[in-house]
Amino acid sequence: MLSKRLIKYFKSLQLKKYRHQDRKFIVEGAKGVSEVLQSDYVIDYLLTTKVYAELLPTDQLSRVKEVIEVTENDLKTVGTFQTNSAALAIVSMKDDSHLGIPEDQLVLALDDVRDPGNLGTIIRIADWYGIETIICSLESADFYNPKVINASMGSFTRVKVYYRDLKEVLSSTKLPVYGALLSGENIYNSQLTNNGVLLMGNESQGISPELVPYISHSVHIPRRGAAESLNVAIATAVILDNFFR
Structure with missing residues (x-):
């Protein structure tokens, strides 16, 4: 169950100021969450409906620091989608301090x-x-x-x-x-x-x-x-x- 504190925190990440302050961002929906679970991004929280969680491979779920089962209404409250029957992830930003411009691309x-x-x-x-x-x-x-x-x-x-x-x-x-x-x-x-x-x-x-x-x-x-x-x-x-x- 989502606490009021977590709801407030997750919603704050819709604003650039708080995203960059905490170095976290939101990924919503089945497609985006599926992609980020298969990537090398660090995933701090995964808010997921029971139905969607059952579709995810165990090795992908094991990468997440904390998995929270929620309702579709919870996902709507926290995220930006009008409807979301799958999941929402809170993901850590990557270090972009070193810019490497490939000379062969x-x-x-x-x-x-x-x-x-x-x-x-x-x-x-x-x-x-x-x-x-x-x-x-x-x-x-x-x-x-x-x-x-x-x-x-x-x-x-x-x-x-x-x-x-x-x-x-x-x-x-x-x-x-x-x-x-x-x-x-x-x-x-x-x-x-x-x-x-x-x-x-x-x-x-x-x-x-x-x-x-x-x-x-x-x-x-x-x-x-x-x-x-x-x-x-x-x-x-x-x-x-x-x-x-």
């Missing part, structure tokens, strides 16, 4: 992507294309926001996300930097490498002017219809697809 850099749904979807897209590293600007949405975790559909367990001053990162790398700009070369005609940094910009403003000088190859997706713009997550998918053709 493509890395994503996100400049001021503020919508949690967009960030979560981009993480899922990155996972689809085998991108292991994403570097976000300090102003970007919080990786541990429940909306980001939920939108990633479990891909947060396989993609490393760092927060850094992008100006410092881009000015120090020797890798080619591809930037999505309206003035860029047609992506379908571009010569693309299998390593480098792909820089995507803010949902409405695009890439910050201060970062443009660090772009060595600017690209754009040619418009054939009348739509004013593309969602940043969709644009990321289109561009990444061309890197791997």
Whole structure:
């Protein structure tokens, strides 16, 4: 049974201030919880319905520090989902103090992507294309926001996300930097490498002017219809697809 103290604590993790203060975050629903149980994340609490717990392998349950059987209403009270018939996990954040940019892979850099749904979807897209590293600007949405975790559909367990001053990162790398700009070369005609940094910009403003000088190859997706713009997550998918053709 959940105590009032634990309910208050778990609900506090919906706020960035308390997440980062305690270095804990929430994972909700059958898909997300299943993924995190199979990952190397440390799981402090697992709130689970009896039905869902019976479906979990014993070795996965043994990884959890404390398992608490709850009702669906308890899960709704503590989490952000309107309905949740499975589980909710309280997970420890990983150490992200050391940023390693692989020189033989493509890395994503996100400049001021503020919508949690967009960030979560981009993480899922990155996972689809085998991108292991994403570097976000300090102003970007919080990786541990429940909306980001939920939108990633479990891909947060396989993609490393760092927060850094992008100006410092881009000015120090020797890798080619591809930037999505309206003035860029047609992506379908571009010569693309299998390593480098792909820089995507803010949902409405695009890439910050201060970062443009660090772009060595600017690209754009040619418009054939009348739509004013593309969602940043969709644009990321289109561009990444061309890197791997």
